[in-house]
Amino acid sequence: MGILAAILIVLTALLHVGFLVLEMFLWTKPQGRAVFRMTAERAETTWVLAANQGLYNGFLAAGLLWSLIQPEPAFALQLKVFFLVCVIVAAIYGAWSVKPRILLVQGGPAMLALLFVLLAS
Incomplete structure (x- = not known):
């Protein structure tokens, strides 16, 4: 689960x-x-x-990548959850204010990543 979560976090960061x-x-x-x-x-x-x-968007990407290299596991988990939730909130707002598809494109990978982060913790 942890490796899949990390892959999804990298994907989310690369999107940003x-x-x-x-x-x-x-x-x-x-x-x-x-x-x-x-x-x-x-x-x-x-x-x-x-x-x-x-x-x-660059700050979100940087935070997600930081979460993957943070050596302290508890702090790394907090960073992952925080930055993934930030991406999800931004996607919800974008879907509401601009185009519903944003929820899938921007929020989808982050939601999956958050699910796998939580399952792995």
């Missing part, structure tokens, strides 16, 4: 690194505009907000 890249560096580029279905004008007027959002 991908979100960081999309939101901070590709937002106004053709790739970013295609992913978020935006015009060049809209992307240009919202890039600062997107970059800020991307930075937060």
Whole structure:
């Protein structure tokens, strides 16, 4: 269970690194505009907000990766649960405020990871 939980945490972290890249560096580029279905004008007027959002996604990824290298088991568990719950809450809010699919794409791996983290503890 622990190895599967770690794999799912890495997957969740990598997704958030991908979100960081999309939101901070590709937002106004053709790739970013295609992913978020935006015009060049809209992307240009919202890039600062997107970059800020991307930075937060980077913090989530960093926290998840930190949880995997933390040598103290009890603290590592707390970090895993905290950062996975943060991702899940963000996914719930994104699903409610932007698009329901966000719950599956962003929240799905985090929910599975949290389940396996709890089963392994």
